[in-house]
Amino acid sequence: MTLGWTLALLAVGLALTALARWHETRPREIGEVRLFPATAVLAVGVLLSVLASAHLVSLIIGVPLRGRYAP
Numbered sequence: 135m136t137l138g139w140t141l142a143l144l145a146v147g148l149a150l151t152a153l154a155r156w157h158e159t160r161p162r163e164i165g166e167v168r169l170f171p172a173t174a175v176l177a178v179g180v181l182l183s184v185l186a187s188a189h190l191v192s193l194i195i196g197v198p199l200r201g202r203y204a205p
Contacts, residue, residue, distance in 0.1 A: 140190050147182030150175055 135143075154176035162168065192199045 135189065137190075137193055140186055140193060143182060144186035144190060147179050147184075147186055150179030151183060152179075154179055 154172045157168075157170055157172045158176070188199060
């Protein structure tokens with residue numbers, strides 16, 4: 135994945151996180167059920183942001199990320 139795609143993925147993750155956080159903090163009436171799954175969207179946004187940040191660091195320093203059990 136190139137630098138442009140990584141930055142775009144990071145922007146999407148941050149935007150999803152901000153949208154979900156904003157939606158969670160909006161006041162609602164008692165008994166109203168929200169149809170937007172803010173917690174799930176927040177989790178996806180944070181996951182995308184963390185993965186894109188890790189990939190961005192590996193692109194900048196030039197060393198690929200290794201798994202836990204890589205020799």
